[in-house]
Amino acid sequence: MLRVAMFSAQPYDRRFFTEAAAGREIALQFHEVTLTPDSAVLAHGADGVCAFVNDRLDAEVLEALAVQGVRFIALRCAGFNNVGLAAAERLGLAVARVPAYSPEAVAEHALALLLTLNRRIHRAFNRVREGNFMLEGLLGMTLAGKTVGLIGTGRIGLATARIFRGFGCRLLGEDRYPSEAFTTLGGEYVSRERLLAESDVISLHCPLTDDTRYLIDEAALSRLKPGAILINTSRGGLVDTRAAIAALKTRRLGGLAIDVYEQETSLFFRDHSSDIIDDDIFQRLTTFPNVLITGHQGFFTAEALTEIAEVTLDNIEALGRGEPCPNRVSQEG
Structure with missing residues (x-):
């Protein structure tokens, strides 16, 4: 069972991810707070972290996650400008995203x-x-x-x-x-x-x-x-x-x-x-x-949220098992 800590979790995240996770060997822990150096401790015991656009994923946060045994970062968004990719690679943290959704x-x-x-x-x-x-x-x-x-x-x-x-x-x-x-x-x-x-x-x-x-x-x-x-x-x-x-x-x-x-x-x-x-x-x-x-709601349709949840969970399964992940991102792009 893969354990994943989800940050910046909203009620709609709980709904769509819980539905998409049915039948998968993934245990999701939902946290409403954004990911910061202070909140990173909430990922203790998790295999991976699921993050969104406004979560902080710079070197300081990534180091705090790696110390706790986190092995991968699954972004439930397309952009990854908030991720310190050089630090992630140095720490051995795999990073994947949802490159396109609806x-x-x-x-x-x-x-x-x-x-x-x-x-x-x-x-x-x-x-x-x-x-x-x-x-x-x-x-x-x-x-x-x-x-x-x-x-x-x-x-x-x-x-x-x-x-x-x-x-x-x-x-x-x-x-x-x-x-x-x-x-x-x-x-x-x-x-x-x-x-x-x-x-x-x-x-x-x-x-x-x-x-x-x-x-x-x-x-x-x-x-x-x-x-x-x-x-x-x-x-x-x-x-x-x-x-x-x-x-x-x-x-x-x-x-x-x-x-x-x-x-x-x-x-x-x-x-x-x-x-x-x-x-x-x-x-x-x-x-x-x-x-x-408007407050970053362009993605906010039922179809898009369903696709985001399914692709993110597919990424989590691949990263968690050490399998090839087509949506993995690196410093080289």
């Missing part, structure tokens, strides 16, 4: 963010509830015929491109590894500079690495087509939030819809409704009428 779930959420922000659905909803049926201030744009720039055309980027094509949009793409599927959709690969200058909507669908951190910075924002809308459902660190705020203030950036935030670790997946949020940058974002924020 890409349509994230793509659909990106479109939901855009449609809500563009047509001011959130503001209209509140107005109608108050008996206000005025349309002034709710003006949007027709998406048909507009240019959409996709930075990243992997599985999620392609799923997003397919939806935008259905809206009748022109597609521009930028990716280190061009996809024939994107060009088949009618998409055109261009330089980032051209993508920023010509796109009415820009949607980010790339991982967070040293090369992509702050790829949307002050310089990039200065190249935007005036009034363009930026959508980020990938990783918060792709966008320099301070620079985005400045671009919103000058009206260069016409709208910002994000499901991720660069300092989300202390905020997301928790109820802060009775707290004073002391993140001044986040609080500043919430004052703009043309900013829409």
